[in-house]
Amino acid sequence: MKVLKFGGTSVGSSKNINNVIDILENYSKKDTITCVVSAVGGITDKLLLAGKQAQNKDQQYIDTFNLIKDIHFNIINELNLGDSSAIIAFVDDKLNALKSLLDGIFLINELSPKTSDKLVSFGELLSSYIIAETMKNRGISADSKNSQELIVTNSNFTKAEVKYDVTNKNIQDYFNSASQQITILPGFISKSKLGEQTTLGRGGSDFTAAIVAAALKVEQLEIWTDVSGMFTTNPKLVKQAYPIEKISYQEAMELSHFGAKVLYPPTVQPVLDLNIPIHIKNTLDPEAAGTVISNDDAPVNGSVVKGISNIGNIALITLQGSGMIGIPGFSKRLFETLSQEKINVILITQASSEHSICLGIDESDADLAKTAIDATFENEIQLHKIDPIIVEKGLSIIALVGDNMKNHQGISGKMFSALGKNNINIRAIAQGASEKNISTVIAEKDVKKALNTLHEQFFESKTKQLNVFITGVGNVGEKLVEQIKQQRKYLKENLKINLRVAGLSNSRKMIFDEDGIDLSNWKEQLESGEQASLDGFFEKTKSLNLRNSIFVDVTANKDVAFLYEKYLRQSIGVVACNKIACSSDYENYKLLKRLSLKYNAPYLFETNVGAGLPIIDTLNNLVASGDKVTSIHAVLSGSLNFVFNNFNDTTKFYDIVKQAGAEGYTEPDPRIDLSGVDVARKILILARESGFEMNLEDIENIPFLSEAGLKSDTVDDFYETLIADEDHYQALYASAKAKGCQLKYVAQFNNGKASVSLQEIPSDHPFYNLKGSDNIVMFYTNRYANQPMIIKGAGAGADVTASGLFADIIRIGNN
Template identity: 70%
Template sequence: MKVLKFGGTSVGSAENINKVISILQQESQHSRLVVVVSAVGGITDKLLEAARLACNGDPSYIDHFNAVSAIHISLISGLFKNTEDAVALLTENLVSEKLEDLKKLLNGIYLINEISPKTSDKLLCFGELLSSIIISNALKSRGLDAELKNSQELIITDNNFNNANVDFELTYLNTQLYFKSNKTKITVLPGFIAKSVHKEPTTLGRGGSDYTAAIIASALDAEQLEIWTDVSGMYTTNPKLVKQAKPIVKLSYQEAVELSHFGAKVLYPPTVLPVLEKKIPIVIKNTFNPEALGTTIMTQDNSTGKSPVKGISNIDGISLLTLQGNGMVGVPGFSKRLFETLAQQKINIILITQSSSEHSICFGISEGDAIKAKTAIDETFEYEIALHKIEPIHIESDLSIIALIGDKMKSHQGISGRMFSTLGKNNVNIRAIAQGASERNISAVINKNDVKKALNSLHETFFEVKTKQINLFITGVGNVGERLIEQIQQQKNYVKANLKISLRVVGLSNSKTMLINNEGVELKTWKEQLSQGSKASLDGFLEAVKSLNLRNSIFIDITANNDVAHMYPDYLKQSIAVIACNKIACSSELDYYKTLKQLSLKYNAPFLFETNVGAGLPVIDTLNHLVTSGDKIHEIQAVLSGSLNFVFNNFNSENTFYEIVKQAQKEGYTEPDPRIDLSGIDVARKILILARESGYDIELKDVQSDNFLTPSAMEADSVEDFFKTLTDDEQHYQKLYQSAKNNQCQLKFVAEFKNGKAKVGLKEIPKNHPFYNLEGKDNIVMFYTERYPEQPLIIKGAGAGADVTASGLFADIIRIANN
C-alpha cells in the first residue's frame, strides 16, 4: 500500500485535479492507494480572512465566502462532463450543504464578533472537507474504485486547538481497523483535520496535510509515502533565488528535516517523524511533471565520493536578540531564566550562540516575536539591569539565516572554511554563527538583503561544476567598450568551457542612457537596448549595482571622466571589483591612489588598471610580479604612447603634421581631443603610474614634461582651433623632423624614471638604441632592476588601438575571475 498526498496547488483547479486523477489511474494499477488531499490552493487563507472580517464586524466577510463558494462550484462544473449525472448531482448537493454550514458559522462569528481557537479549527476544516468530497467523486465519475473517508474519524488528538497533538495509539488502532475491513482501491482522506477525544474538530497546524499522510503511512506500514507538489523534489537551494538550483535525488531523514526547518517549504518538518521509526521512504514528486525523478528521503546514504553538502537553505524574517553583561560571567542560571521566559511566552528559538567568556548569549527568533521577547526578558532581568550587571536586550532586525546542510559534513575538513570564505569574498557580513555537534548544519545570520547573493555564491561553490559567474557593469561603451563587448560575446563559450568562468554583462552606460538587466544583457542587440534605456546617471548606475547585490561583480570604467574615476571607492566598499581603463584615478593625488589600494585590500575587491599603461601589454602585471618577488626597480625607460609613436613614425617631409594627427584621430589612436596625447600629459600619467607601482611616492606635478607643441597649440580653446594651429605652425614640426633626420635619428616621445624622478619629452633616438626601430603604434618598456641591472627586462608590442585595449580589459576580467 502507498500513501499519496496532494497539496493545494495540485488540486487548485479542474485542470490540475485531472492531472492528479491521471496519476492515480496509473498508480492504482500497481498498488492500493490512500490519497490525502489539501484544501484547494488559497482557500485556507480566504477562510482566515473571512473569519477576521466577520470577527471585526465587517460585513464584507460575505464576499470572501462567496469567493470560496464560487471556486468550488466552478471545480464541479469543470470536472464533471455531464452535470446531470448522479455523481455530479450528489457532489453538488454535498458541497452545497457544507457551504451552507460554513456560511452559518461565519454568520455566527459576525454576530458575536469573536472567534475562539476551537471555532477557528471548526472553520478551517471546511477547506479539506470540500476538496476531498469533490476529488473522491471525480474519481468515481471516471470509473475508479474510490471512496471518501473522513480523517476526523481516524485521527484522534488532544484539545490543543490550531495545533493539536495526536494520540497515536488510538489513531493507529482506528486506521488499522478501518483499512483491514475496507478493500477499496483508492481511499481519499482530507488532510490537516482531526477530532479530539471529546469529538471536537481540531487541526494539525499549517502543513498538516503532510503530517496526516505520514501518520496514515506509519499506521499502515505503507511501502512508501509520496508527497505530490508543484516542484520536482527538494532542491539544492531556493530555485526562485538561484536559477542553477537542482533537485536532490536522495536525502536522509535528518537532512530533510534540517532543510525543511530552514525554509524548504516542500516538506512540513513533523512529516518525517511518524515514518522515521519505521523507515518508510518519502518521495517528493511533481504533479505537473510526474516523470521527473523527484527526491527520495530514506535512511542515510552510505555511498562515498559524493559532496557532503546536500543543500543550502534559508529562513527570512529573523531578529537577533542579545543578552550581555559582565554580571553574567561565571554566574549560573542566566540561560535557564532566559529560556524559561521565552518558553512561557511561547516563543520559538531558531538559533542560539554563546560566547565562551559567558559574557553574552545571542539567539534568533521570528521577527514578529522580537518586541514581545524583549519586553518579557527585560522584565525577568529587571533587577540585574537596574544594577548594571547586564544590559537591556538588544534587538537587530531585517536578518535572515542561511544554513549549509549535509549528514557527512563532519567527516570532511574545510566545509565551514569554504562557506565563510565564499561569503567574505562577496561582502556578506555574518552577524552570528551556529553549528551543532553533529555538524549536520552550519548556520549563519546575515542581512536579508544579502540572501540572494549568499545563496548564489554558496551554490556556485558547493554544487556547480566549478563554474564561476562574473557579473559585469560597463561604463563607457564607445570604441573600446564596443570592442570589449564583442570580445565577451565571441569568447564567452570558450571561457566557460575551458576556464569555467561564465561572463554576464548586467549593466551598460554611456553619457546619455544606461541599461540594467538582472538576467543579463543580450549582447547581440545591446546597442538597441541601450538606446531605449533610462537616463544616464553615475549615482543611479551605482545604486542599481548596489541594489542588485550580485556576487562576483566587476565595475569597468572605459571613460576618461574625472567624476567616474572618483566613484571607485563607492564600488570597492561594496566589495565590487574595479577595472579602470581611465588613467585619472591612478594618476591623481597620491593619497587618493593609496586610498583605492587600501580599500581594495580591506574589502577584498580587486582594483586592476593594466590598460592604463601599454593598452593590452602586460606592463603593470609584470611590474607587480617583479616587486612582489622582492626585486627593486632602479630605472624605467619607455615609449608609452602608441598615438605619438604612430604620429612620429608616419610624419615626414612629404606630408604635414596636421594630416598625420588627423589620421591618428580617425583611426582611434588618439583621444577625441588629440591634445591629451600630444601634450604629453597622457605619457606623464603613465610613467607616474609605473613609478607608483614600483613603490615610489610621486605626484603628477613632479613629472618633468618637455613639450614639443607650440604655445598657440597649447593655448587653443577647442579641438578645431588646435588643428588650425597645426597647419599654421607646420614649419615648427618640420624643423623637428629635419633635425632628427640630419642626425640620423628617429623622433620618439620618451618617458624616463630614474633616482626617484620622472620626465617625459620628445627625443632624437640614435640607430643603436632599442627605441629606434619601434614601428607603428608599438610601445616599449625597459625595466632596469636589481636582477636586471645591465640588460633590462623589455616588454614590447602594440600599445594603442581599440582591439588591443579591449583585450587588456578582458585580461583583467579573467584575472579577477581566477582570483
C-alpha cells in the first residue's frame, strides 16, 4: 500500500483535481492507494473568515458563504461528470448545514474553538467527497472514508492530541476489510472520544497522512504539493535555488521551522519514529524527482549545508543589566513570563558574561511580551539592576541547516564573511553544540540579499554575481554596455562572474531591472523609462539592495561625483571615470578611501588617468610592495596629444579641436581639456596615490590658451576665440618647429611639487614620438631610479575608456 497526501493547491481547481486523479489512477495499477486530501485551496481561510464575520454580526458572512458555495459547484461543473445529481445533492446538503451553522454563530454572537473545528471541517469533507465520487463516476475503483471515524483525539479543540492506540486499531481494521483500490480520506479532521468534531491543528492534513502511514507501516509517505520538493532556499527570492534530492528528518524539520512551508515539523513525528521515508512531489510536475526525507541523506553538490531558510516578522527582545551577572533565576523568570502569555520563543542567545539575554519572538507578540516582562522585572528595573526591556522590530532570522556542519571547519566564518561583505548587519547569532543550525537575526529589508549571497556562497559553482548600475550612457557609456553584452558569456564561463546591468540612466531617463536589463534593446527601454534624477537613481539602487552592487559613473558631472559617499555608505562599490571626486578637496578624497574600507565597498577609478591604461593599478602595486615614487613625468591628455599631433602650419587650430571633440577625445566642454585643468587633476590623483597630500590649487598650471580663450564664458564663445586667435596658436607651433621640437602638454611631479604646461619636446626625448591620442607615464622610484618604469598606449577614446571601466568591474568580481 502507498499513502499519498495532496494539499490545497493540488486540489484547488478542476484542472488540478484531474491531475490528482491521473496520478492516483497510475499508482493504483501497481498498489492499493490511500489518498489524504486537504480542502480546496483557500477554502479553510474563507470558512474562518465567514465565521469571524458572523461572530461580529457582519452580514458579509453570507457573501463569503456564497463564494464558498460557488467555488465548489464550479469545480463540479467543470469536472464534466455527466449525471452529477447525487453529488450535487450531497454537496448541497453539506452547504446547507454550513449555512445553518454560520446563521447560528451570527445569532449567538459567539465562535468557540469547538464550533470553529466543526466549521472548518466542511472544507475537507467536501473536497474528499467530490474527488472520490468523480473517480467512481469515471469507473475507477475508489471510495471515500471519513477520517473522523478513524482518528480519535482528546477534546483539545483546534489542536487535538491523537489517541494512537484506538486510532491505529481503527485504521488497521478498516483497511484490512476495504475492497476498493483507492481510498480518499479528508485530512485535518478527527473526532474526540466523546464524539465531538476536532481538528489536528496547523499542518493537519500532513499529520493525517503520517498517522495513517505509520499505522499501516507503509514503505513511504508521499506528500504532493505545488513545488518540486524542498529547495535549497526560497525559490521566490533566489532564482538559482533548486530542489534538494535527499535530506534527513532533522534537517527537514530545521528548514521547516525556519520558513520552508512544504512541511510542518510535528506532522512527521509518526513516520519519523518508524523511519518511514517521506517523498515530497509536485502535482503539477509529477515526473520531477522531488525530495526524499529519511535518515539516508546525502550532501547537496558536495556541500555540508543542506539548505538556507528564513522566518520573517521577528522581534528581538533584550533583557540586560549588570545586576544579572552571577544571579540565578533571571532566565527562569523570563521564560515563565513568556510561557504564561503563550508567547513562543523562536531564538535564544546569551553571552557568557550573563550580562544579557536576547530572544527572538513573533513580531505580533512583541508589545504583549514587553508589557509582561516589564511587570515581572519592575522592581529590578526601578533599582537599576537591569535596563528597561529593549524591543527591536522589522527583523528576520536566516538559518543555515545541515547535519554534518559540525564536522567541517569554517562554515560560520564563510557565512558571516559573505554577509559582512555585503553590509548585512547581524543583530544576534544562535548556534547549538550540535551545529545542525546556524541562525542569525538580520533586518527584514536585507533578507533577499542575504539569501542570494549565502546561496551563491554554499550552493553555486563559485559564480559571483555582480549587479551594475550605470549612470551616463553617452559615447563611453554606450561602448561599456556593448562590451558587457559581448563578454557576459565569457565572464561566466571563464571567470565565474555573472555580470548583470541592473540600472541605466542618462540625463533624461532611467530604467531598472533586478533580474538584469535585456541588453539587446536597452536603448528602446531607456527611451520609455522613468524620469531621471541623481537622487532617484541612488534611492532605487539602494532599495533594490542587490548583492555585489556597483555604481558606475560615466559622466564628468560634479553632482554625480559628490554622491559617491552615499553609495559607499550603503556598501555599493563605485567605479568612475569621472575625475572630480578624486581631485576634490584632499579630505573628501581620503573620506572616500576610508568609507571604501569601512563598508567593504570597492572604489576604483583606473580610467581617471590614461583611460584604459593600467597606470593607477601599477602605481598602487609599486606603493603596496614598499617602493616610493620620487618623480613622475607624463603626457596624460589623449585629447591634447591628438590636437598637437595634428596641428601644424597647414591646419587651423579651431578645426583640429573640433575634430578632437567629434571623435570623442575631448570633454563636451573642450575648455576642461585645453585649459589644463583635466591634466592637473590627473597628476594630482597620481601624486595622491603615491602618498602625497596635495590639492588642485597646489598644481602649477601654466596656460597656453590666449587671454580671450581663458576668459570665454561659454563653449560657443570659446570656439570663436580659437578662430580669432589663430595667429597665437600658429606662433606656438612655429617656435617648436624652429627648434626641431614637438609640442606636448606635459605633467610633472617632483619632490612634492607638480605642474602642467605645454612644452617643446626635443627629438631625443621619450615623449617626442608619441603619436595620435597616446599617453605616456614615466615613474621614477627608489627601485626605478635611473631608468623609469614606462607605461604607454592609447589614452583617450570611447572604446579604451570603456574597457578601462570594464576592467575595474572585473577586478571587483575577481576580488
